[in-house]
Amino acid sequence: MYVITDLSEVPSDVAPSAITIGKFDGLHHGHLWVVSQLHDEARARGLNPVVVTFDRHPAAVLAPETAPPPIVSTRQKLDLLRRQGLAATIVVPFTPEFARLSPREFVERLLVKQLGVKLLLVGRDFRFGKGGEGDVEFLRGHAAEFGYELIVTRDEQGPGDRRASSTWVRELLEVGDVRTVTEVLGRYHVLAGEIVHGAKRGREIGFPTANLSPDLEGLIPGDGVYAGWFHDGDAVYPTAVSIGNNPTFDGVPQKQVEAYVIGENLDLYGRRVQIALVERLRSMVKFEGIGPLKAQLERDVETTKRILGIA
Ligand SMILES: Cc1cc2nc3c(=O)[nH]c(=O)nc-3n(C[C@H](O)[C@H](O)[C@H](O)COP(=O)(O)O)c2cc1C
Ligand SMILES: Nc1ncnc2c1ncn2[C@@H]1O[C@H](COP(=O)(O)OP(=O)(O)OP(=O)(O)O)[C@@H](O)[C@H]1O
Structure with a gap:
């Protein structure tokens, strides 16, 4: 798996790609579901499965006082992603400049031009670009123009009927409930x-x-x-x-x-x-x-x- 931390050094053989994007903090059960589906859908289409993630929580740049503590370090996240059969993980340096990209610039510059995206797979609540203005509707509306297919995954529940999420893992860790954490993470x-x-x-x-x-x-x-x-x-x-x-x-x-x-x-x-x-x-x-x-x-x-x- 390529690990790319400098966007000016993306190898040309990453394209054509199937991409999912997110913070993926903790790589919980829901995240692993998204990544395994990406892997399967990419393989079915002869595309390279690629995860795009960030080197810090976006809030660390946008509103540092509200930024949650990371559940895993970037090194731990990469160790976990290495086991998922991906072609590449792009660790985007989440700078103030990057945070200012509009949804259109984000898709066109990073996903289309640099990564040759042909398939995008995201959860229903995925948001991106300046002020979180980009969402699933935006991606659907621009699929034909940019030549990618969009798949929106179903929610993966944790134990009980709460959706697996990084926020839930942090809440459970705060009260020491590591037994439930194991169920939400799947490890x-x-x-x-x-x-x-x-x-x-x-x-x-x-x-x-x-x-x-x-x-x-x-x-x-x-x-x-x-x-x-x-x-x-x-x-x-x-x-x-x-x-x-x-x-x-x-x-x-x-x-x-x-x-x-x-x-x-x-x-x-x-x-x-x-x-x-x-x-x-x-x-x-x-x-x-x-x-x-x-x-x-x-x-x-x-x-x-x-x-x-x-x-
Ligand atoms: C299983 C375990 C339970 C512990 N529980 C307590 C505790 O309830 N209260 C406490 O003051 N220290 C607790 N300690 C910490 C000990 O005070 C600490 O290991 C000891 O002071 C040695 O510290 P050191 O490694 O800095 O020398 C616990 C340590 C272990 C391994
Ligand atoms: N339980 C889940 N089921 C399906 N997809 C999910 C689930 N959790 C996250 N995703 C999707 O995985 C991708 C990465 O999610 P991301 O880490 O950005 O958010 P999150 O896990 O919802 O975290 P937070 O709790 O911080 O909002 C997104 O496309 C998101 O929609």
Whole structure:
């Protein structure tokens, strides 16, 4: 899959293309449905399936104070898209200049001239171009002029009857409901980052933890204790994860993410690891000393093993 981040360097063999466009934050179940349909429809017509996405949420440029935090980093999004059998992903630098393109300029310059679009596939609520003026009606009205076919996909629901959406995933992460997040995403939500040095207290209390660097990738869910899977390269371990500021102790920064890898004693400093979150166990508690914290950690490990099916 080509990854194109500079619009002046689009290889000529990307055309003729079948394109879908969107923020695709989180690449949830609904997004994957759109991308898999794109793949099938492109193949049926002998076109190259291409995803056009953005290097940041459009709101980060248009109204930064309202911009939601990303569910996945661009690197995580590309890793997920690489598995979808696409010919290319275009990561458009969403600059103020790009945001000013009218719907017509967007379609004509980017989709028609640069990417040779012959098929456009979007969800019913897709909007684009200056002020979000472009929509499905605009695309339908200009299909003959620009020589593309338009397919508007049906909605893909999440669990229950709510439509899968990035907004819903963010709401669920905020309250720590990673179990439902897994259903909306169609996979576990993953935090990825480098292991850095913590306060070195964990080893003393018998539960050494791997602390993720504060610049980690993946939206950090609400504070609490979680069961998950810890990936270090190809090795996978069960883990109990703590997210918060460890209120039992003073001076711990907000939103520290640390993982106790169950039953292992590993040297992980400097490694880039991934933590897949399976279920929230409980809230963070301010304990009266190390004794009660340790007793609770022992119970957390047992609960985690039960959830992961390894007890
Ligand atoms: C499964 C798990 C649950 C935890 N729960 C709490 C908690 O409820 N309250 C708290 O203050 N710290 C909690 N912690 C964090 C510990 O206080 C922390 O791991 C310890 O202070 C070591 O920190 P260090 O890695 O910076 O040395 C938890 C840690 C783990 C691994
Ligand atoms: N649940 C869904 N079913 C079908 N199509 C969807 C679904 N969710 C998004 N799409 C389509 O996928 C493309 C990319 O969506 P995009 O990421 O821009 O928005 P979104 O997932 O609706 O996110 P948000 O919640 O932030 O509005 C668009 O064409 C959109 O209409």
